[in-house]
Amino acid sequence: MYLISFQIFRPRPVVLSGPSGTGKSTLLKKLLKDYKGVFGFSVSHTTRDPRPGEVDGKDYHFRNREAMQEDIDTGEFIETDEFSGNLYGTSKCAVQDVRAKGLICILDVDIAGVRHIKESDLDPIYVSIQPPSIEVLEERLRGRATETEEKIQSRLEAARIDMEECNEPGLFDIVIVNDDLDESYEKLQSVLKEEIMKVQQGIKS
Numbered sequence: 001m002y003l004i005s006f007q008i009f010r011p012r013p014v015v016l017s018g019p020s021g022t023g024k025s026t027l028l029k030k031l032l033k034d035y036k037g038v039f040g041f042s043v044s045h046t047t048r049d050p051r052p053g054e055v056d057g058k059d060y061h062f063r064n065r066e067a068m069q070e071d072i073d074t075g076e077f078i079e080t081d082e083f084s085g086n087l088y089g090t091s092k093c094a095v096q097d098v099r100a101k102g103l104i105c106i107l108d109v110d111i112a113g114v115r116h117i118k119e120s121d122l123d124p125i126y127v128s129i130q131p132p133s134i135e136v137l138e139e140r141l142r143g144r145a146t147e148t149e150e151k152i153q154s155r156l157e158a159a160r161i162d163m164e165e166c167n168e169p170g171l172f173d174i175v176i177v178n179d180d181l182d183e184s185y186e187k188l189q190s191v192l193k194e195e196i197m198k199v200q201q202g203i204k205s
């Protein structure tokens with residue numbers, strides 16, 4: 001009996017994608033804070049260096065390239081991509097850890113990651129978070145002050161491609177232009193309402 005109801009209430013994961021600096025982490029941190037016990041973050045692996053304040057195992061699993069490549073070769077990842085000179089990837093464990101708790105698993109991946117996930121059996125809701133313009137994105141990236149000039153340029157180059165590809169029919173369930181943060185958050189909550197309710201009702205019953 002317990003098993004049957006667990007399967008009925010199993011929420012769909014959520015993929016948040018969009019250019020670097022567009023506000024994905026800001027929005028997902030708000031969801032995690034406002035909906036405790038509803039969402040869980042899929043902690044990705046990366047070979048990039050931690051930024052000040054980032055914690056290994058919480059923000060990312062920070063690995064050197066050799067170690068991460070070994071894990072890729074042994075089939076531990078759902079998807080991986082090279083972005084701005086570093087490897088990033090979603091491990092099977094990262095997603096399983098969240099889903100085993102009955103939580104909505106949030107994945108933050110680039111657009112190549114979205115395409116790889118489409119080939120898996122994950123069946124998430126796909127959300128693209130876009131900047132109002134490339135100029136605003138550049139301001140946000142510079143304002144965050146986490147990248148070198150070279151990295152800012154490579155991220156802006158990837159952003160131009162992402163801003164074009166996000167409108168490809170069928171790629172995303174919704175594209176949210178993150179101009180006003182509160183409005184974007186409203187839209188995000190609205191598209192996730194059904195899954196949120198599934199988990200909240202599951203908690204009550």
Ligand SMILES: Nc1ncnc2c1ncn2[C@@H]1O[C@H](COP(=O)(O)OP(=O)(O)OP(=O)(O)O)[C@@H](O)[C@H]1O
Pocket residue numbers: 018019020021022023024025026027140141143144178179180181182
């Ligand atoms: N709607 C908004 N208006 C103004 N600033 C914003 C808005 N949303 C996010 N920001 C700011 O933009 C910067 C980048 O946001 P954030 O780190 O969340 O981006 P990101 O998409 O997660 O980037 P990355 O993919 O590189 O991790 C941050 O300084 C954040 O405070």
Ligand SMILES: Nc1nc2c(ncn2[C@@H]2O[C@H](COP(=O)(O)O)[C@@H](O)[C@H]2O)c(=O)[nH]1
Pocket residue numbers: 017018019020044045048079080081083088089090108109110112113114
């Ligand atoms: N394909 C994947 N992309 C990922 C993953 N984790 C993060 N990302 C994307 O990388 C860039 C840069 O992130 P940053 O933290 O260095 O700024 C950004 O677009 C993320 O969405 C992943 O596991 N797979």
